[in-house]
Amino acid sequence: MTYNPQQIIARGPRLVSESAAEAIDGDVLLEGATYSILEEDEDRNIWRIDAFPTTEEEDARLQEVLAGFPELTVTADQLADADWLAMALSGLPPVRAGRFFVYGIHDRGRAPDNTVNLRIEAGAAFGTGHHGTTVGCLIAYNDLLKSKRFDRVLDVGAGTGVLAIAAAKTGTRVAVGTDIDPVSVRISNENAKLNKCHARFVYANGLDHRLVRSDAPYDLVFANILARPLVGLSMAIRGALKPKGLVILSGLLRTQERFVKAAYHSKGFRTVRRIHRDAWCTLVMQKV
Numbered sequence: 001m002t003y004n005p006q007q008i009i010a011r012g013p014r015l016v017s018e019s020a021a022e023a024i025d026g027d028v029l030l031e032g033a034t035y036s037i038l039e040e041d042e043d044r045n046i047w048r049i050d051a052f053p054t055t056e057e058e059d060a061r062l063q064e065v066l067a068g069f070p071e072l073t074v075t076a077d078q079l080a081d082a083d084w085l086a087m088a089l090s091g092l093p094p095v096r097a098g099r100f101f102v103y104g105i106h107d108r109g110r111a112p113d114n115t116v117n118l119r120i121e122a123g124a125a126f127g128t129g130h131h132g133t134t135v136g137c138l139i140a141y142n143d144l145l146k147s148k149r150f151d152r153v154l155d156v157g158a159g160t161g162v163l164a165i166a167a168a169k170t171g172t173r174v175a176v177g178t179d180i181d182p183v184s185v186r187i188s189n190e191n192a193k194l195n196k197c198h199a200r201f202v203y204a205n206g207l208d209h210r211l212v213r214s215d216a217p218y219d220l221v222f223a224n225i226l227a228r229p230l231v232g233l234s235m236a237i238r239g240a241l242k243p244k245g246l247v248i249l250s251g252l253l254r255t256q257e258r259f260v261k262a263a264y265h266s267k268g269f270r271t272v273r274r275i276h277r278d279a280w281c282t283l284v285m286q287k288v
């Protein structure tokens, strides 16, 4: 039977959450399990464990271990498209990823002087910068910037627009983003204004928009969606890139890495880099 991946979330005080994390680490049945632990609310001493089981057995065992800590509130959500929105929590602490500092209204005025500061209001869109898939993209992009500049950048599945805005604030002349969610398109355009940058966002399925075609070919494409749509878009992404252009793919689970890589290799891409973050994988691939 196929396992439907879920995200298990456990919230509770710091000491209890840390003990639960230690129990996961020490459990022989959970050797391969991936989870993260972070402080969610400093004032209320709420910590949070996010676990991403990949099999029924791992799922059941994680639930069992967490049930041993009654002070934790444990919930589980299916990792489906609709849940991207649920992950876009507001009021979270700022995130630092390489040179980028992603922050919301709560931290206005607290952005450092030596970082590229991205003011992102998520509302109902995905992409506060807290999610492993977004952080993976920002880190990959940060490291590419050490030796390259990208004149034209496309962000497929822009969410809050965080990635195209990061590009527009680091020398990219043309930064375009698409999303199939009209609310995300509105929020991205608002975020571009908040950041006083020229990134533009349009409502489109994948790359299917006049503006995306007229601004092509691109030096770099970001696509942080799910594994299947990433595979479905591989030809269109290839067609939109300049020769030797790069694509940063995210939104796939580590268990889906081989499937996505195989699809891109068969379309004439080579893998440049892979980043693992929680259960997630980010791939940097080059058109050859």
Ligand SMILES: C[S@@+](CC[C@H](N)C(=O)[O-])C[C@H]1O[C@@H](n2cnc3c(N)ncnc32)[C@H](O)[C@@H]1O
Pocket (backbone or CB within 6 Å): 084, 125, 126, 127, 128, 129, 133, 134, 137, 155, 156, 157, 158, 159, 160, 161, 162, 163, 178, 179, 180, 181, 184, 204, 205, 206, 207, 224, 225, 229, 251
């Ligand atoms: C995981 S979020 C990524 C948001 C942002 N780029 C980030 O890195 O934080 C995925 C976004 O892709 C959008 N999306 C899903 N399928 C899409 C498609 N076929 N074409 C365009 N956008 C899509 C969703 O609406 C969602 O906003």
